[in-house]
Amino acid sequence: MWKKMMELKQQIQSEYIKNKKQSDRMSNTKLIVFAAAVFGFILGAVFEPIKLLCYFLAILVTVCFIILLAVHSRLLEKCETEEKQLQIIEKYESRRNDDWQSFTDDGSSFITEENKDLMDLNILGSHSLFQWLNIAYTKSGKRKLMKQLTKTEFDETSWKQTQRAVKEMTEHPLFGIKFQAILSEIRNIRKLDLEEKKLYPSECKKPEWISIIMGSVFALAMLVSLVLGLSEMISFGTAGIMLLICLCNLCIFSYFHGAEYEEIEKCIRAFGKMERLISFVSEEQFKEDVVCQYQEKIRLGKMTMHRISKIASLYYAKENMFSNVLFNVVFILNPLLVFLYRNTMKEGSAILYDTMESIEKIELFIALAGVAWVKDTVCMPEKIKEISFSAKNMKHPLLTESECIANDFSCGEEIVIITGSNMSGKSSFMRTIGVNLVLMYAGTYVNAEKFCAPFMRIFTSIGVQDDISRGISTFYGELLRIKKVLDYAENTAENEVPFIVFIDEIFKGTNYNDRLFGAKAVVHKLAEKSCITFITTHDFELCEVPEKKVSNYHFTENYDGDLIVFDHKIRFGQCKTTNARYLMERIGVLSPSN
Incomplete structure (x- = not known):
């Protein structure tokens, strides 16, 4: 398996070098296109007879520049992902070459009176098996690995299922590398405990249509006031009073839903960037029943995760003071945010928990498969x-x-x-x-x-x-x-x-x-x-x-x-x-x- 791992490294490295060169060329092209657009606008401003032609060409070049920006951004993301993948492979090289003792997560926080005897075998703590195997990013993922390594009770059926799942995962090293790379790109993931029940409120309040209706009425009234004010049919003072009423409504709503905003923020921090990982895992082809069962649970959570991504987009708009005022006055952002969150959690809380539990099970199988990826002499006991x-x-x-x-x-x-x-x-x-x-x-x-x-x-x-x-x-x-x-x-x-x-x-x-x-x-x-x-x-x-x-x-x-x-x-x-x-x-x- 190590030979295959090195082949993957060469393949990813080759793609990374090619994309990096392309990215550098595109950076230079962007600079030239931007300069051409600026030059076109200046030329149009100086030479009156060809002004329209210069402006037209300058706008056309500006559109090309915007397209280049988008393409270059995707290329940079690809390079960043490939760089992360190479870093993951380097960690497996460290495991093979005895350079893994510098890995920061050694499981010391899990040592208790009940399991501290296993330190005799270097299972937890510095220079331990946990430190060598661990790939988990979340607290709950690390806890799952710790429990797997410190078992005192045995169930043969479950044990055989795990063996089969690990065998299956051993045949998918590229999947394991990409899985870890995607997880590593999620900000603050190391602070998360995905087993925390507060992240999955099963008794979420019912969505309130009254908030949506009232917010819509205020927003509509504000828009009408602005239109009438601009048409000079009413004074701007009247429109200003209407705006003040809308702002007061915004403050009152925020005050009464403060605790719920904290729930939404926790939910977004935990799951807002997980949609890409869910899609990636859903698309992989597996054969083993136990892995396929976890994969199916992950697929079931895809819609819920998509909704949370949309809620995250709305929440980030709320975080900016200007956009918060603008979208609440015109588009009832806050009531819509609370409504969507309640609706999503009411229908998908249990599904979401199963999805994240399954993600961490897949992560556990990848960690355990690392033995076969790194060692030459291995067998399934x-x-x-x-x-x-x-x-x-x-x-x-x-x-x-x-x-x-x-x-x-x-x-x-x-x-x-x-x-x-x-x-x-x-x-x-x-x-x-x-x-x-x-x-x-x-x-x-x-x-x-x-x-x-x-x-x-x-x-x-x-x-x-x-x-x-x-x-x-x-x-x-x-x-x-x-x-x-x-x-x-x-x-x-x-x-x-x-x-x-x-x-x-x-x-x-x-x-x-x-x-x-x-x-x-x-x-x-x-x-x-x-x-x-x-x-x-x-x-x-x-x-x-x-x-x-x-x-x-x-x-x-x-x-x-x-x-x-x-x-x-x-x-x-x-x-x-x-x-x-x-x-x-x-x-x-x-x-x-x-």
Whole structure:
């Protein structure tokens, strides 16, 4: 897929360069045509005999100039859109080349007490999976992605639908690029929360015909007064009094509908520029049922969105003081604005909500499809019934793929104890499994050739730190994590879904004897449960716990002269080497040994 993405980049880049050159030529042409029009008017003013001919030609050239303005404006818009599309592709290049850490939206605002454990796997927060995947512009769109990545309950039917939708979206990279480019052109979109119920007033007041009728009467009276005043049939003083009455009516109407104007303004800010996006999504050809269903909901909202665009045009006229007075005196702008808004919301509020919900669902599918667009080694994971796990050529999706070491691994309902030297890859291996499981449960591709697992609750105890504000030490923090696992295991109603546990350097926050005693007790308890457990440790004695479910794996290192070399490949069995003394000597903590 990456090759196709680069082909699209070349195609868009070629079009952009061609249109940019054409735009530059048109700018010069506009300048010449404008100068010719001015020259024609000056010539007509100076030379009386050919005045009419000069003015005629000057007007003709002015018309050409206006046409050029319109054509050039459309060309500039096209160039701007293509530039946005190239910027979107550059972001995908950043995801591929490990330059994505500068992306501003990292999901930190969504971290809560309930999901903060997933920070162990870098799902939310700085340098996270959310930061790598996110393409959403609205607050609600980001919230949808967060919920998709932090699921604790599973519905197989919904999961399969998401998988099919993501597969469909993967085949439409150009659609995904254009979708994002159009969204990025909407002003203030990052401030919007499209799930805010106030944007969809279901109990909007009935449209008031009386306001329209009264406004029409005042406008008609004002027009008649002006005509009679110009015809000198009545004095301009009388016409002025009529104008003053109209202005008073305008002020009174605005006062009583102030709150409604605020609603209209919010509605316009949210949806006023969405019509182009709705039209674009409606025209794309999809095959998958779930995507087509969302597309149909978007099509149903097309008329409502068109009406809102018209309301937006009227509202922007109201914002200008001069046009506000003029159009209210002559064309009853304010009553018409309120009438159209009420009428639109009365008929289309529910449709509008479904439309925007569907837009954000499409946006979610595009975000999840990004894994397949960026990575070379991907597969759609397979859900199995038995409590086991297997992966072939598995890599960590947040690492540069060309530099990441792949691992094959499989295990059943067992406790995997992983030993190995410092920096050999123990913690990274657990995170690789965990992050790919999160991608699987989100309904998208994983960074592996093959990946099979059941639905499992994910628990972690990786990188636990103390919390001074709450009086929690590192060791106590670890205990709380382990307790959460054991509580879940004991709750039979909740434990209908099996679980998987990742524990890094178990009980590292306490002394050796207590650590080993506690770790063995945890191993015995988890051996009785329906789960898969990964535990890393430097305590080789833990590898010898007499439990049938315990299996040992390790990472190792080699030495090239004075250099330590890791291959980051997992192997069966217990580790036989250490490198702590070597590292301490290397940085000068210990004196070099003889």
